[in-house]
Amino acid sequence: MLYAFGFDRVGVLVGDLYFVDPAPGKGQEGAERGARLELRVLDRGELKGSIYSAQPIAAGQPIWRADFLESVAGRPGSFDRTHHHPMFNGWEPTSRVFLRELSADPLGWLGGKLADLDALVASAGFPADVIGPDDAQSLRRVAPEIVDATRRLLEKVRSGELGTPPRDAALAGASRAPGVGAPVGIRAGWL
Secondary structure: OEEEEEOOOEEEEEEEEEEEOOOOOOOOOOOEEEEEEEEEEEEEOOOOOOOOOOOOEEEEEEEEEEEEEEEOOOOOOOOOOOEEEOOEEOOEEOOOEOOHHHHHOHHHHHHHHHOOHHHHHHHOOOOHHHOOOOHHHHHHHHHHHHHHHHHHHHHHHHHOOOOOOOOOOOOOOOEOOOOOOOOOEEEEOOO
16 A cells, blocks of 8 residues: 655655565564655656646655564564664665664654654755755645554554565565575565
8 A cells, every 4th residue: 555645846655565675684584564654756747648637746766764664573563673764875775773762652753753854855965955845834734644644554554454475476576595485585565
């Protein structure tokens, strides 16, 4: 499932995720599931027909990411794999950053981050003009809806409705080590 919140020049995307890292860090082995949220640059394409045609829209370059993940084998509600990526190098996120306050109150922490778009953009190394003149105020106003969408996704993940292993590993882009039958890396979800 994917939620999209669009503003003038940036958007927030939130989706469920099932993830198996093919090269996990120490203590990060095994499957993870939860919700991923990304702040992205929105790109508005040229109309493909008349003024009445559908507007092409692209969720472009990522600015910032938060992963509200838990280990599948762990206790639900632990947020034991919850982290964020304060920056990207192009399309690649920087290393995972784990914070006590993020795992202690993930949705409260998220609301606080979304309330300060200027700081998120600056800390990610983007120029201030990447955001539109009304984006920060619009995001602050809509932040409770985004937090609520994230909460609902997490509830559906915990119930087993979302954030599940893919039925077809090939469709999920699963990677396999040479000569190994089971996937060593899986990423199922829009983000």
